[in-house]
Structures are given as structure tokens and as C-alpha cells.
Amino acid sequence: xxxxxxxxxxxxxxxxxxxxxxxxxxxxxxxxxxxxxxxxxxxxxxxxxxxxxxxxxxxxxxxxxxxxxxxxxxxx
Numbered sequence: 001x002x003x004x005x006x007x008x009x010x011x012x013x014x015x016x017x018x019x020x021x022x023x024x025x026x027x028x029x030x031x032x033x034x035x036x037x038x039x040x041x042x043x044x045x046x047x048x049x050x051x052x053x054x055x056x057x058x059x060x061x062x063x064x065x066x067x068x069x070x071x072x073x074x075x076x
Contacts, residue, residue, distance in 0.1 A: 002050040004030075005041040014038070016051045 001013040007027065014030070021031040022044045030038045030047065040047065 002047070002054055004038070004047065004050075007039050007041060009041070016054045019047075019051065022047050 002016055003011055004014055005011055014032075018032040018034070019030055020033045021029075023029040023031070024044045027039045028042060028044045028047060030040060032038075042050075
């Protein structure tokens with residue numbers, strides 16, 4: 001799961017497996033495979049990076065890839 005922030009600053013967790021599209025409208029809009037839409041404060045690039053880190057963490061349990069070693073989670 002990745003932690004995201006709604007437009008009202010409320011934190012929530014999303015399953016990256018459910019993300020279909022991430023759009024840069026004036027705000028970041030995430031559409032899930034079920035068609036639900038979520039506006040979040042994080043930039044689309046940051047959400048994409050979080051998803052990549054999520055998958056790399058899962059894959060690194062079995063093997064280490066050079067691509068994953070260059071990714072770092074966003075810290076506040």
C-alpha cells in the first residue's frame with residue numbers, strides 16, 4: 001500500500017495494484033481499475049515513484065535489480 005493525501009489533508013492508503021491512470025490536471029487525479037477517482041495532493045510524478053518503490057520492495061525480496069537500487073521513497 002502507498003500512503004497518499006486527499007485534498008482536505010486526510011491521509012489514506014491505496015493499493016497500487018488498483019491504479020489504472022495517474023493524470024496531471026491542475027491537481028493529481030488517480031483513476032482505479034474500478035473507475036473510482038481520487039484527487040490527491042501529491043504530484044503525479046511522486047505517486048508514480050511511490051508505486052515503483054512499492055514494486056521494487058516486493059521484487060527485491062527475491063532478487064536485486066539495478067533499476068530498483070536507484071529508487072528511493074519520498075521522505076518528508
